[in-house]
Every structure is written in structure tokens, then in C-alpha cells.
Amino acid sequence: MKSVVFFLLITMVLPLGTVWAQQEVPEAAPADQPAEPTDQPAAAPDKPELTTEPEFPIRGQAATTRLNGVADPTQWQAAFTYRPNSKTSQTTESLAFDATGTLHWKPTDSGIVQINVKGPVEGDKASMNVAVRFPSPPAKGIVILLLAGFILFGGAGWSLAKALKK
Amino acid sequence: MSTSRGSWGSKLGFILAASGSAIGLGNIVFFGANAYRYGAGAFYLPYFIALILVGIPLMITELGLGRMTGKAIPLALREIGGRKGEYFGWFAILNASIITMYYITILGWVVGMLLRSLGPLWEAIPVPAFGLAAGTLSTSMSHFFDMISRYDTLGYVVLVWLMNVFSVMWGTRSIEKIVKVFVPTMWLFMIIMIFRGVTLPNGLDGVYLLFTPNWEVMKSSEVWVGAFSQIFFTLSLGFGIMATYASYLPKKNDDVQSALTVSLMNCGFEFIAGVAIFSLLFAFAIVPKASTIGMMFFVLPEGISQFPFWVSAFGVLFFTLLLTAGLTSAVSLVETLVSSIIDVFGYQRRRVVIAVAAVGTVGSIAFALPQIIDPGLDSNGTLGLSLLDLFDHWAFSYGLLMGGLIECVFLGWFFDTDKLLASINEHTSFRLGSWFKYMVKFVMPGLILVLLGSGIYQELDGLYGHNHVHGPYNGMHWFVLIGWLVFAFGMAGVFTFLSGRKLKGGAK
Numbered sequence: 231m232k233s234v235v236f237f238l239l240i241t242m243v244l245p246l247g248t249v250w251a252q253q254e255v256p257e258a259a260p261a262d263q264p265a266e267p268t269d270q271p272a273a274a275p276d277k278p279e280l281t282t283e284p285e286f287p288i289r290g291q292a293a294t295t296r297l298n299g300v301a302d303p304t305q306w307q308a309a310f311t312y313r314p315n316s317k318t319s320q321t322t323e324s325l326a327f328d329a330t331g332t333l334h335w336k337p338t339d340s341g342i343v344q345i346n347v348k349g350p351v352e353g354d355k356a357s358m359n360v361a362v363r364f365p366s367p368p369a370k371g372i373v374i375l376l377l378a379g380f381i382l383f384g385g386a387g388w389s390l391a392k393a394l395k396k
Numbered sequence: 397m398s399t400s401r402g403s404w405g406s407k408l409g410f411i412l413a414a415s416g417s418a419i420g421l422g423n424i425v426f427f428g429a430n431a432y433r434y435g436a437g438a439f440y441l442p443y444f445i446a447l448i449l450v451g452i453p454l455m456i457t458e459l460g461l462g463r464m465t466g467k468a469i470p471l472a473l474r475e476i477g478g479r480k481g482e483y484f485g486w487f488a489i490l491n492a493s494i495i496t497m498y499y500i501t502i503l504g505w506v507v508g509m510l511l512r513s514l515g516p517l518w519e520a521i522p523v524p525a526f527g528l529a530a531g532t533l534s535t536s537m538s539h540f541f542d543m544i545s546r547y548d549t550l551g552y553v554v555l556v557w558l559m560n561v562f563s564v565m566w567g568t569r570s571i572e573k574i575v576k577v578f579v580p581t582m583w584l585f586m587i588i589m590i591f592r593g594v595t596l597p598n599g600l601d602g603v604y605l606l607f608t609p610n611w612e613v614m615k616s617s618e619v620w621v622g623a624f625s626q627i628f629f630t631l632s633l634g635f636g637i638m639a640t641y642a643s644y645l646p647k648k649n650d651d652v653q654s655a656l657t658v659s660l661m662n663c664g665f666e667f668i669a670g671v672a673i674f675s676l677l678f679a680f681a682i683v684p685k686a687s688t689i690g691m692m693f694f695v696l697p698e699g700i701s702q703f704p705f706w707v708s709a710f711g712v713l714f715f716t717l718l719l720t721a722g723l724t725s726a727v728s729l730v731e732t733l734v735s736s737i738i739d740v741f742g743y744q745r746r747r748v749v750i751a752v753a754a755v756g757t758v759g760s761i762a763f764a765l766p767q768i769i770d771p772g773l774d775s776n777g778t779l780g781l782s783l784l785d786l787f788d789h790w791a792f793s794y795g796l797l798m799g800g801l802i803e804c805v806f807l808g809w810f811f812d813t814d815k816l817l818a819s820i821n822e823h824t825s826f827r828l829g830s831w832f833k834y835m836v837k838f839v840m841p842g843l844i845l846v847l848l849g850s851g852i853y854q855e856l857d858g859l860y861g862h863n864h865v866h867g868p869y870n871g872m873h874w875f876v877l878i879g880w881l882v883f884a885f886g887m888a889g890v891f892t893f894l895s896g897r898k899l900k901g902g903a904k
Contacts, residue, residue, distance in 0.1 A: 286597075286598050286601075313432075313435060313436075314683050315432075315433070315683050315684065316432055316433050316434065316435060316436075317433055317434055317435065317616070317618050317619070317622070318434065318435040318438065318610075318613045318616060318619070340601070340604070340605060340608075341436065341605050341678075342677065342678070342681055342682075342683055344683060359681040359682070359683055360681055361598065361601065361602070361678045361679070361680075361681040363598060363601045364601055364604050364605075364608070367600075367604065368604050368608040370608055370609055371437065371603075371604040371605075371607040371608030371609075372604070372607070374440065374441070374607040374608070374609065375603065375604075375607040378440070378444060378607070378667060379664075379667060381660075382660050382663050382664035382667050383660075383664050383667075385656060385660040386656075386657055386660035386661045386664050389653055389656045389657040389660065390411060390657050390661075392653060392825075393407050393411065393650070393653050393654065393657055394407060394408060
């Protein structure tokens with residue numbers, strides 16, 4: 231019985247534990263790095279490849295998406311879908327790449343963004359997902375995280391301890 | 397505490413069993429999928445409000461019903477609303493039994509994927525049944541479709557049914573033993589997953605995403621409907637399970653405290669599952685689909701396959717977690733049906749368990765049938781998965797809501813709500829005010845009706861499944877709808893009739 235109460239107490243502090251755990255992690259990129267853009271001429275037919283820098287863009291800060299492997303990047307356009315596959319997804323107007331296959335954009339929302347590019351020929355397309363980070367830890371989010379954790383685990387622990395005491 | 401029906405050995409046993417029932421596959425994967433679908437941060441606050449407005453009050457109601465009557469749901473409702481009550485009680489049970497059948501099929505697939513995660517799951521394979529070369533589908537997807545298109549998978553389904561038989565054969569005694577091992581195990585495994593998730597690079601941003609409110613998106617009514625539905629389904633309400641489990645409790649049980657403990661533990665588990673899943677989705681920029689099957693078998697394994705180390709170990713851990721969480725829920729589903737039959741007809745437990753398992757195994761095998769009916773994988777691929785998808789739509793999305801509505805209507809309108817409140821308040825240290833009567837009578841049924849109405853409204857665009865690919869089985873969506881109606885509503889009539897005859901014979 232004591233071990234259950236102890237176990238619940240441990241889980242109560244989990245929200246704090248997650249914050250602590252993250253602080254220990256260096257800001258390293260994942261092991262699977264996307265291929266670096268190359269200056270080699272594109273081979274026909276077009277095999278579009280997308281990369282984004284930084285790999286995890288930050289909301290409100292400039293990001294660059296590069297299109298490689300196509301003959302004329304200016305013929306290609308990109309649209310950004312925020313929260314793809316959700317009931318609340320939004321897609322921006324299409325933007326064109328410049329002659330070097332570069333497109334600068336500024337993420338307007340945090341979360342997962344799907345970049346869809348389309349070429350001049352029907353069926354010419356590619357896409358990639360990027361996760362847009364928060365510029366700084368959001369205070370409201372942390373408050374809700376801690377409050378929800380406290381109510382759920384604190385409430386469950388207290389209620390369980392009381393029930394077992396009876 | 398002890399009756400001829402059996403009883404819980406301890407309060408802890410009941411709490412673990414009830415929370416084990418509530419915490420299932422849905423908490424681990426469906427919550428993450430739904431939260432993403434309805435805008436993540438825009439979803440969590442409405443979800444929390446739904447827990448307080450509907451979840452906990454309905455849990456108190458269901459526990460109160462079971463504890464007051466000491467009977468499983470058909471007889472409990474008969475005490476309140478006569479034959480009509482019993483009929484709707486059987487409807488809730490039979491609807492839940494359809495869910496039990498396909499739930500066990502899914503657990504059979506979890507067993508299959510667990511075995512594959514020990515070795516080849518992390519390498520792409522060809523799927524000969526669909527004529528697909530290796531690399532056409534993602535690694536986990538190729539294994540999943542390869543597995544469900546094979547007959548040997550049916551063996552896993554039988555295996556899971558045997559596990560269930562073993563768990564419920566001795567009633568509360570065996571259930572209690574199982575949950576005392578499984579429930580702490582799944583919490584432990586989930587905690588390991590959460591630490592893995594948030595220690596991934598930028599994993600914590602995924603956590604912020606889940607909890608940071610997005611006021612603009614929150615204005616959408618769809619988000620609120622999604623949040624209320626999630627609470628309803630996650631707490632195992634409308635199945636009759638909680639009433640059945642509470643029927644094994646002593647008459648002096650504190651329903652409010654039990655409801656608080658079970659609901660908060662369930663949503664606490666969902667909280668950590670959400671943290672683990674969102675950190676994974678964010679770290680690997682994975683876009684989930686709002687389907688439990690997709691999240692369970694494709695999306696999350698895809699994330700795990702990108703872990704820098706211990707991929708196989710985390711894969712095994714993940715599928716074991718799913719299996720333990722799923723089994724404790726499946727056991728409660730089977731027990732609800734078994735206990736209802738024993739209560740009404742007075743048969744021996746052993747015989748009822750074997751009969752239920754025999755019929756249930758046939759049903760579960762139907763949901764695992766490997767015939768290919770959609771070779772292009774535009775919809776569900778196999779006959780079994782298509783049947784599962786269609787039955788799930790009716791039994792889960794409508795049947796459970798109807799079950800909850802029935803409970804509220806009978807308790808609120810056919811039973812003296814003052815008596816209900818007095819009975820709950822008699823043994824609780826958290827006394828409920830008269831507001832609770834209005835919740836049971838108006839607020840909860842009203843909200844459930846809104847959810848049902850919103851679902852039916854979406855059906856007007858075309859019956860669910862009408863645009864799915866069903867190969868030679870044209871009109872399968874109509875067949876399934878009619879099958880569900882006949883099984884749940886029609887068989888409920890048969891059971892009520894048989895129960896009436898038994899009652900007339902004087903051997904209740």
C-alpha cells in the first residue's frame with residue numbers, strides 16, 4: 231500500500247521532472263541529418279529534394295528552405311501548412327523559390343508544418359515536415375502543464391491515500 | 397462485502413481494476429491522435445473542462461448505480477426502469493461486446509507486432525499479399541499489413557482470448573491478481589517512455605505544444621465536441637463496466653472518492669502519455685493521423701525507429717505497454733458481459749466464461765480475416781480491418797454515447813434523483829449539492845445529445861464507409877450498420893425476453 235502511495239507521489243513530480251530532464255540535453259540535432267544542399271547541376275528528370283535551415287525553425291524567426299535536384303527552381307512554388315492533418319490546419323499562399331532554389335520564410339505558429347512544393351509539370355511535387363519551436367518556453371503552457379499535473383496526480387494521490395486509509 | 401457474486405478483496409483491488417479498465421489503448425494512442433487532430437494546445441483546456449463537467453459526474457453516477465443495486469447493468473436498470481430499463485441495459489452490454497471482440501483482435505495484432513519488434517520490425521519488407529515491394533510502405537506499415545494479411549495472425553487472437561479467459565475465470569479474485577501486476581507495470585513503462593520522449597532533442601517543445609492554449613483555435617466548436625467525446629470514451633463510460641465493477645463493492649463505498657480516484661488516475665495516465673507522444677511527434681516532425689490503429693502501428697513505431705539507440709528494446713517496451721494496458725481493459729469488458737449473464741440467468745461462472753469466449757473468439761476472428769479486398773490500400777486493405785473500422789464507427793462513436801445517455805435518462809427521469817443523491821451522500825466525505833441532480837437530469841444528457849447530434853449531422857454527407865473500397869463486398873457499410881442494429885438492439889430484445897421467462901419461472 232505504501233509503495234502505491236510512494237509511486238503516486240513520484241508521478242506527481244513528473245511535470246517538474248520533464249523540465250529537469252530537458253535541461254540535461256544539449257541542443258544537438260538528431261542523428262538522421264538531412265543531406266546538405268549541393269551545388270551540382272540537376273539531373274533530368276527533376277528529383278526535388280527539400281531541406282530547411284535551421285532544422286528546427288523558431289516561430290517568428292527567419293528560416294530558409296532549399297530546393298535541390300530541379301532544373302529551374304523559379305518554376306516551383308511552396309505552400310506551408312500549419313498543423314497538417316488536423317481539424318484546425320491552415321495553409322499559406324504559395325511562395326516561389328529564387329533562381330538558387332532558396333526560399334526565405336518566417337514561421338507564424340509553433341508546431342508541425344508541412345512544406346509542400348509543386349513544379350510546373352503536373353505530378354512534380356515534394357514535401358517535408360518541420361517542427362517549429364517556441365521562441366522561449368511559453369509561460370502559459372508551463373502553467374497549464376504544472377497545474378494539470380498537480381491536479382491530476384495530486385488529486386489522485388490524495389484521494390487514493392484517503393481511500394486506503396479508510 | 398462478500399456476496400455470492402463475489403467481491404473485491406480490497407479497495408486497492410477495485411481502484412486498480414477500475415483504473416486498469418479505464419486506462420487502455422485509447423489513453424496511450426487515441427488521446428495523442430485526438431489532441432493533435434483538434435489543435436493540441438487548443439484541445440487540452442476543453443478536455444479538462446469536460447472532465448469536470450461530464451467525466452467525473454457521470455463516473456459518480458455509474459458507480460452509484462452499480463453500488464446501490466449490487467447488480468450488473470441490465471438488472472441494475474431493471475430495478476430502476478423495469479423491463480424497458482433492462483432492455484437498454486442489455487443494449488449497452490451487447491454494444492460493448494462488439495467492442496470487446498474487435499478490441500481483442502487489435503490486441504492480437506499487438507502481440508504480432510510485439511513478436512516482430514524483437515527482430516525484423518525495424519527493416520522494410522515486401523508485402524506480397526498486396527503486391528508491394530520492400531520500401532513502398534514505411535517499415536512498421538509494411539510489417540503491419542504483412543501481418544494482417546496472414547492466417548497465422550488468427551492464432552494471436554485466440555491467444556489473447558485465452559489470456560482473458562484465464563483472467564476472468566475466477567471473477568474478482570483472478571482479476572485483482574492480474575491488475576495488481578499489470579497496472580503498476582504499465583505506469584512504469586509509460587514513465588520510461590516519457591523520459592525517452594522528453595530527452596529527445598527539442599522533445600520538450602512538443603510538450604509545450606500540447607499544453608500552450610491556442611485561443612483562436614479554441615473558438616471552434618469542433619474542438620469542444622472532440623474534447624467532450626474524448627473524456628467520455630477515455631473513462632470507459634457507457635459500457636456498463638463501472639457499474640459492474642462497483643456492484644462488487646460494499647454498500648457503504650464512497651462513490652465520489654472512488655470516481656475521483658479512478659478519473660484522475662486515468663487522466664493522469666493520459667497526461668503522461670500525451671507528454672511522451674507529443675515529444676516524439678515534435679522531435680521527429682511526424683504528422684499523425686487521427687486513428688488509433690495508425691498511431692499505434694505506424695506513427696509511434698516510426699518515431700521509435702528513429703531513436704538513436706535501443707530501438708528494438710523501446711519497440712518491445714512500447715508493444716508490451718500496449719498489451720498490458722489493453723488486457724486490463726479487455727478483461728473488464730469480458731467480465732461485464734459474463735457478470736450480466738450470471739446475474740440474470742444464474743449459470744455457473746465457468747460455463748458462462750467458456751461460452752462467452754467461444755462466441756467472442758469467432759467474432760474476433762471475423763475482425764482479423766486476412767482476405768484482401770482493397771489491394772491499392774486506399775481504405776483498409778483486408779476484410780477484417782474493414783469490418784473492424786465500420787463496426788467501430790457505430791459501436792464506439794454512437795453505441796457508447798447511447799449507453800451513457802440511457803444511464804442518465806433512467807437515473808434522472810425514472811428514478812428519484814433525491815434518492816440517488818441521498819444514497820451517494822450517505823457514505824461520502826465529499827458531499828454533493830443539489831446541483832448534481834440537475835447535472836444528471838439535464839446537463840449530462842444534453843451534452844451527450846449534442847455529441848450524438850453532431851455525429852449524425854456529419855453522417856448526412858454520406859453514411860460512414862460509403863466511399864471506402866470494399867472490393868466484391870459492395871454495400872458493406874449498410875451491412876455493418878444493419879448488423880450492429882440487429883446485434884445490439886435486436887439481441888437486447890431476445891435477452892430481455894429470456895430474462896423475463898426466467899423471472900416468471902421464479903429462478904432469477
